[in-house]
Amino acid sequence: MPKSISELRSFLGLANYYRRFVEGFSKRASPLTELLKKDVHWNWDPECQAAFDGLKQAMMEGPL
Numbered sequence: 511m512p513k514s515i516s517e518l519r520s521f522l523g524l525a526n527y528y529r530r531f532v533e534g535f536s537k538r539a540s541p542l543t544e545l546l547k548k549d550v551h552w553n554w555d556p557e558c559q560a561a562f563d564g565l566k567q568a569m570m571e572g573p574l
Contacts, residue, residue: 511562515552518545525565532568539565
């Protein structure tokens, strides 16, 4: 689980490399990309955790 914007940006950079293999990538990642917007307070809620876990799982499962 990312603890800062920098760590989240790093994870999303890695995940973005595999986006063509993950169906609905942008929808799955949207709660995380919202945290990267300017003037948004860092609030890691259950929705963000679910998006993070879902992206990790999708990358481990292979092409969908």
